[in-house]
Amino acid sequence: MVDLNGQYQEIKEQVNTSITNILESSAFINGSDVKEFQKELEDYLGVKHVIPCGNGTDALQIAMMGLGLKPGDEVITADFTFAATVEVIALLQLTPVLVDVEPDSFNIDVAAIEKAITPKTKAIVPVHLFGQCANMEAILELASKYDLFVIEDNAQAIGANYSFKNGQKRNAGTMGHVGSTSFFPSKNLGCYGDGGAIFTNDDDLAHTLRGMVNHGMYVRYHHDVIGVNSRLDTIQAAVLRAKLPKLDSYCAARKAAAEKYTSALKGQDHIVTPFIVGDSHVFHQYTLKITNGKRDGLVAHLADKGIPCGVYYPIPLHKQKAYLDERYKEEDFPVTNQLVKEVISLPMHTELDDEQINFITSTVIDYVNG
Numbered sequence: 255m256v257d258l259n260g261q262y263q264e265i266k267e268q269v270n271t272s273i274t275n276i277l278e279s280s281a282f283i284n285g286s287d288v289k290e291f292q293k294e295l296e297d298y299l300g301v302k303h304v305i306p307c308g309n310g311t312d313a314l315q316i317a318m319m320g321l322g323l324k325p326g327d328e329v330i331t332a333d334f335t336f337a338a339t340v341e342v343i344a345l346l347q348l349t350p351v352l353v354d355v356e357p358d359s360f361n362i363d364v365a366a367i368e369k370a371i372t373p374k375t376k377a378i379v380p381v382h383l384f385g386q387c388a389n390m391e392a393i394l395e396l397a398s399k400y401d402l403f404v405i406e407d408n409a410q411a412i413g414a415n416y417s418f419k420n421g422q423k424r425n426a427g428t429m430g431h432v433g434s435t436s437f438f439p440s441k442n443l444g445c446y447g448d449g450g451a452i453f454t455n456d457d458d459l460a461h462t463l464r465g466m467v468n469h470g471m472y473v474r475y476h477h478d479v480i481g482v483n484s485r486l487d488t489i490q491a492a493v494l495r496a497k498l499p500k501l502d503s504y505c506a507a508r509k510a511a512a513e514k515y516t517s518a519l520k521g522q523d524h525i526v527t528p529f530i531v532g533d534s535h536v537f538h539q540y541t542l543k544i545t546n547g548k549r550d551g552l553v554a555h556l557a558d559k560g561i562p563c564g565v566y567y568p569i570p571l572h573k574q575k576a577y578l579d580e581r582y583k584e585e586d587f588p589v590t591n592q593l594v595k596e597v598i599s600l601p602m603h604t605e606l607d608d609e610q611i612n613f614i615t616s617t618v619i620d621y622v623n624g
């Protein structure tokens with residue numbers, strides 16, 4: 255599904271030298287690379303504050319803590335996403351409110367958000383799923399109409415941007431009150447272990463968050479708020495510093511592979527290629543819909559042929575044991591309930607070549623329409 259070695263070979267000298275220097279200096283925590291990476295990512299994203307942290311799940315959790323959300327506050331997010339999004343809402347004893355997604359973009363359905371808003375609603379968490387931004391124009395309008403926070407889960411779309419109707423373009427993760435990302439190795443900007451970051455343009459919130467990631471300490475051994483221990487290791491920051499200048503080229507390589515997949519697969523019966531809203535999909539995943547009931551068979555067939563694939567996601571969050579809730583009604587989730595039966599993600603990374611893509615697409619077509 256992913257091939258991380260090709261990227262490593264390109265930056266090997268720089269990464270090995272940086273890591274050796276860190277080993278020699280023993281500055282494993284809060285070394286200079288962390289601060290430098292923070293600044294470089296702020297510049298890249300055009301955001302005032304980046305707060306590095308331990309992983310993308312912590313980033314979401316700390317963002318919600320920093321906004322002062324309280325037990326019982328309702329937080330609306332998508333039913334069709336990785337569980338981390340709903341997990342942190344529940345962990346903080348906030349009330350998750352899962353809503354359906356759009357059938358074409360797979361992103362949170364704005365009409366469903368509005369329907370779910372109650373006097374207890376405090377925040378919306380759009381997930382920019384598979385590398386493409388949710389409908390941020392409408393989400394930000396709703397948020398301002400109902401006075402809600404917007405927390406962007408940008409674990410899958412770093413490097414993407416979003417165009418507003420007035421022509422303004424903003425980077426994914428920097429449009430809401432706060433955004434989060436993950437540097438898990440297979441993400442579009444991945445390190446060599448766990449890592450994450452929080453983004454905000456709000457100076458006060460940034461200050462709060464910087465303390466929260468480090469035990470609520472603003473002055474050493476003075477704990478002003480309840481925090482957590484969630485830091486980006488110096489070694490991971492050094493890896494990310496080598497990779498950040500290449501992020502645009504990584505996204506371009508993913509886009510190029512996606513275009514090749516699509517040109518081979520589009521127009522085929524029963525195969526729906528990804529729906530692209532603007533011009534900025536960074537293809538964390540390349541996800542098809544197989545509409546003739548052969549999705550599960552295709553998964554098995556690809557495995558037989560030695561082609562990796564993934565089903566993201568096989569179970570709607572509202573049906574996961576940990577998140578069952580009698581508030582949910584099946585008729586509120588027609589799209590997610592359908593998508594879990596139809597989606598399949600093909601190998602997607604920066605090292606795919608034409609021969610691999612041709613073999614994968616012809617195998618898919620032969621099976622689905624053979």
Ligand SMILES: *Cc1c(COP(=O)(O)O)cnc(C)c1O
Nearest residue numbers: 309310311336338409436437438
């Ligand atoms: C990967 C991911 C996360 C969690 O990131 P980790 O760094 O693995 O904790 C959160 N949300 C989404 C949508 C993700 O894809």
